[in-house]
Amino acid sequence: MVEVNLWSGLRQHADGKDKVKVEAKNVGEILKRLVEAYPGLKPQIDSGVSVAVDGRIIASDLTEPVYQESEVYLIQQLRGG
């Protein structure tokens, strides 16, 4: 299981939890399992999120691997100017 940290604004859609454990081998699976467990997260995840894995911010690639001990944070989808 991978522990996923949610930003405060997402917690209203995850029964108030700030951390959620999901079974996942990569970033794409994390997002899929989160939506399965908490359908209220779907609109936010569908409209785009980035995932920080051990401090490295994965802006959009769903194939990036994650491990049981990985530190995982959902963050707002990045873009720039």
Place this chain on the structure above:
Amino acid sequence: MALDEQKTDGFKYVGTRPNRPDGLDKVTGRAKFGADMSAPGMLHGAILRSPHAHARIIKIDTSAAEALTGVKAIVTRADFSKNIKFAPGSKGATWSVLENVMANEKVLYDGHALAAVAATSQLIARDAIKLIKVEYEILPHVTDVDKAMAPGAPIIREGTADSSVPDGYHPNVVGYHNSGHGDVAAGFKEADLIIEDSFSTEATHQGYIEPHACLATLGQDGKGELWCTTQGHWAAQKICAALLDLETSQLRVTASEIGGGFGGKTTVFIEPVALALARKANRPVKLVMSRSEVFRATGPTASTSMDIKIGMKKDGTITAAQGTFRLQGGAFPGAPGNFTAMCAFAPYSLKNVNQIGYDVMSNRPKQAAYRAPGSPMAAFAVESIIDELCNQLDLDPFEVRLKNASRKGTKASFGPRFDDIGLVETLEAAKAHPHYSAPLKEGQGRGVSCGFWFNFGGETSVTLALSLDGTAQISVGTPDVGGSRASIALMAAEELGIPYEHIRVTVADTATLGYNEISHGSRVTYASGLATIKAARDAIKKLCKRAAIKWDIPEDAVKWQDGCAVPSGPNAGDFDPIPIKQLTATMGATGGPIVGHFEANPEGAGVSFATHIVDAEVDKETGKTSIIRYTVVQDAGKAIHPTYVEGQFQGGAAQGIGWALNEEYIYGEDGRLQNSGFLDYRIPLASDLPMIDTVIVEVPNPGHPYGVRGVGETSICPPLAAIANAVSAAAGVRLRQLPMSPPRILAALKVK
């Protein structure tokens, strides 16, 4: 990517300063920008724009314009896709672009497009625009962020808010972000001094000198060509195809040279309109915006209203920090309240932090990205409070920042732990810089600030084709906004072992490469550079294979060294090196063309920090501020072409000076923009600027083969705050509102 694969020293070409390959074209006028292209039979377009901030369109009568000799086509919203449906938040992003490109039922801001004409001359097109009769029902409007959130404010579009917005907010609040960690209330109890204050910044324009311009051709068969000034032609292709119901691959888009973008050319405005006109007239159509149109209808940055509260111990330790950031982003969702909040406290290692961001709609043009969207405003507010805390506790601003600085392993204010970062190195370099200890004269003040930006990777595709003579042609898909062709050629030269001058880098059109993300997020030298290095290594592998065949030894017994194939060790055999030229000269007979490719979405951009020092002098009689001295210290990871890295540093500081001191969108009571020209919207001139000194710090980014971090955006994060701190010190009063124009400074001095 593991660090042991990283090359951080021993470079031959990387780190040198050759002339940029596009330099001669640009100084001789040979370079072709957006408005420089023509086509046989070309028509000229013009766009009718709303004079009202908010109005319902009752009727558009184009009959008189159609009757004008020389008019060949008129388009309104009816000529665009009907398949794009409104949806809340970013799910409705394509609909928002369509609605912004051409209004439908309502005009939402002064300058909003609602019809366009193509005619045989620009003059006729402009005359025809005046003949279009529009019946409006004027609606109440709002242009101020705080007023737009208040109960009773005119609603821009009901139902736009996404699921992030908690119940109870005005419908103009369309996005909400809340993040942080620890217990802020408990943290404030530990503080010896708490300062809480409010700040605001006005919308500013990216101020690129080249207005938006394009030339479009689109046949009834759905095949089209688009030439345009853009930061991302694949994005332009995708959006235009959607807005006009085209097959994406049938629209080929070529990026012209670009006269500045800074984030403002990451979307489309006139391109779909030119295509719609071209399709209707069945002739090429050229559209060029006037400066006034650029101001009225293209993306300024968001305006802000911010509340900051920070607690500090007497020794300078920050015990808690809290910020609320309200961003006005025009008549569509997308203002970066989230990034503003996430960047605000990123330079600091904080036990207790909370940040809230709002995306708020108003009757203004759709905001667009502007270098590190949101971060400069956040830094202005936060770093002003840090400065005030240092003043009141009599602490050195660098000592305090160093004491609280984010380092490798720090839990960032926005969540994850930082990897290798260079904030401390920039602070130490700034503290040791002679600027910081130089004496100040009467009436002058010194300010410092840190700044942070995330940077970005994104989809990237590069092809490197070798020529018969051993030179290389590289096709990249990222428009060159800051000298990237030079840095890409340097990285290829380093890998291939051939001179910089033997490489030509071309920004290829959309038919030539796979999808390339826009040149944004400071990503080009990072991502296209990484892709170039990998494409060069792919070509080298193929070169080594040709040598292996010639020597009749295994491929892995050949390595590449100084532009030659050589045996990889004594056991591989005793052969003379084969220079690249010999391998390419015979490539037709040894297996065909040698081309290296790389296509990926590199995810290791590496965040970036900067520290700035500014000296300002305030004339207390007139309120005029002069910037006397300016020093930028920034972590570049690895400076591939130091001159263009320094140019980015200086450019960020220069734009920051304009933003801090003079630039602002001024709206009248009628909701109309009052200063849509460079006479009344004052960007800094060379004569307004001091020499901007630069210090390049290099803390390698683990996510790039040479350690590169993007540098284009972070340089605009600290200036607003550093200048505000300098001006506040010089004036003897805290300035809380940008720009710090002479009337505002005089007003602040009056109430002092």
